[in-house]
Amino acid sequence: MSSLFNHYDLAGLALRNRIVMAPMTRSRAVTTVPDALTATYYAQRASAGLIVTEGAQVSEQARGYLFTPGLHSRAQVAGWKSVTDAVRAKGGAVFAQLWHVGRLSHVSLQPGERAPVAPVAKAAAGVQAFGYREDGTPGQMPASTPRALGAGEIPGITADFVAAARNAVDAGFDGIEIHGANGYLFEQFINGGLNTRDDAYGGSIANRLRFVLETVDAVVAAIGSQRVGIRLSPFNRIFDMPAFEDEADTWMELAHELAGRGLAYVHLSNREAILAAAGERFIREFRAAHGGTLILAGNYTRATAESDLAAGLADLVAFGRPFIANPDLVERLRNGWPLADADGATFYGGNATGYTDYPAYSEEVASA
Numbered sequence: 379m380s381s382l383f384n385h386y387d388l389a390g391l392a393l394r395n396r397i398v399m400a401p402m403t404r405s406r407a408v409t410t411v412p413d414a415l416t417a418t419y420y421a422q423r424a425s426a427g428l429i430v431t432e433g434a435q436v437s438e439q440a441r442g443y444l445f446t447p448g449l450h451s452r453a454q455v456a457g458w459k460s461v462t463d464a465v466r467a468k469g470g471a472v473f474a475q476l477w478h479v480g481r482l483s484h485v486s487l488q489p490g491e492r493a494p495v496a497p498v499a500k501a502a503a504g505v506q507a508f509g510y511r512e513d514g515t516p517g518q519m520p521a522s523t524p525r526a527l528g529a530g531e532i533p534g535i536t537a538d539f540v541a542a543a544r545n546a547v548d549a550g551f552d553g554i555e556i557h558g559a560n561g562y563l564f565e566q567f568i569n570g571g572l573n574t575r576d577d578a579y580g581g582s583i584a585n586r587l588r589f590v591l592e593t594v595d596a597v598v599a600a601i602g603s604q605r606v607g608i609r610l611s612p613f614n615r616i617f618d619m620p621a622f623e624d625e626a627d628t629w630m631e632l633a634h635e636l637a638g639r640g641l642a643y644v645h646l647s648n649r650e651a652i653l654a655a656a657g658e659r660f661i662r663e664f665r666a667a668h669g670g671t672l673i674l675a676g677n678y679t680r681a682t683a684e685s686d687l688a689a690g691l692a693d694l695v696a697f698g699r700p701f702i703a704n705p706d707l708v709e710r711l712r713n714g715w716p717l718a719d720a721d722g723a724t725f726y727g728g729n730a731t732g733y734t735d736y737p738a739y740s741e742e743v744a745s746a
């Protein structure tokens with residue numbers, strides 16, 4: 379049997395297979411509280427070895443898009459509890475992704491309509507936020523120019539992550555994933571091209587890693603290292619993230635720093651971009667430096683997933699879009715059944731259409 383379908387011990391959590399459902403924002407939480415439809419959606423996909431939920435904002439300030447769920451109020455915790463109950467009833471395991479978008483937001487989403495926050499007051503060029511237009515209707519609009527965080531405000535954001543991590547445990551999650559990837563707040567600090575601060579949170583590699591490592595340490599102290607993963611995207615260029623001089627060294631230093639912290643896993647979201655920028659050697663060196671469980675994501679098929687596991691590039695592989703259209707992705711991969719294609723028009727927002735109405739293969743065959 380292929381190792382894709384082997385059990386895996388994730389820091390004491392038994393996973394049924396090595397297939398992870400990648401975190402995917404679906405923008406169905408109209409009131410920021412996940413509801414019964416969201417519980418159904420995740421339960422349908424519970425045969426994944428591990429589900430990582432869509433990003434959940436850790437505060438109102440952390441939000442960059444309408445209809446994304448939070449994990450900072452009692453109502454949100456109760457909503458997520460119905461999700462974790464439904465996943466666990468199907469024998470699944472689930473981590474919550476904790477998210478702060480930083481500058482990738484819009485004033486209409488921010489408390490008091492203030493500017494979103496970032497390491498520096500530089501807008502993300504060409505990036506759209508999903509907020510409220512002047513007439514109060516939802517729509518796409520350019521991300522607002524952020525204000526630079528004062529050094530004194532940064533511990534408050536770390537505290538928001540700690541509170542959200544505690545909330546995640548209360549809501550029944552097996553753990554949390556810190557979203558340090560894809561151009562959001564932590565990556566804005568890590569990126570030396572964007573983060574030109576001249577205080578303790580900018581400049582040298584150690585200074586640019588300070589915020590994310592302080593947050594990792596605080597969350598680990600609160601809920602335990604075995605419950606904490608982190609997602610990163612070395613060499614990411616999306617959302618206006620520039621190349622910078624000591625880029626490979628920065629990520630390798632982070633891998634070394636994380637090694638001493640014994641996290642449940644490190645998750646790299648952009649396998650193909652890393653391979654294009656720095657080759658397989660970078661992933662091998664990163665994995666060796668970090669030493670613990672490594673999850674890779676990005677355009678996987680059964681064949682490429684199996685070959686990466688066999689080659690020792692990763693311990694677990696994450697699938698994103700294939701899980702949208704194939705709730706029974708694991709069974710389809712195992713049996714070599716055809717995969718349905720996801721409809722991009724229903725990725726974000728709306729209702730059950732394109733969310734919970736994709737059939738399992740057996741239902742597809744029965745109705746044909």
Ligand SMILES: Cc1cc2nc3c(=O)[nH]c(=O)nc-3n(C[C@H](O)[C@H](O)[C@H](O)COP(=O)(O)O)c2cc1C
Nearest residue numbers: 400401402403432433647675676677697698699725
């Ligand atoms: C609709 C959609 C929403 C996404 N939302 C998130 C998110 O909330 N957090 C995150 O880290 N990545 C997010 N991603 C990226 C995915 O987790 C994944 O890394 C990416 O889709 C590549 O995997 P794939 O080729 O298997 O889809 C999203 C991707 C899609 C398609």
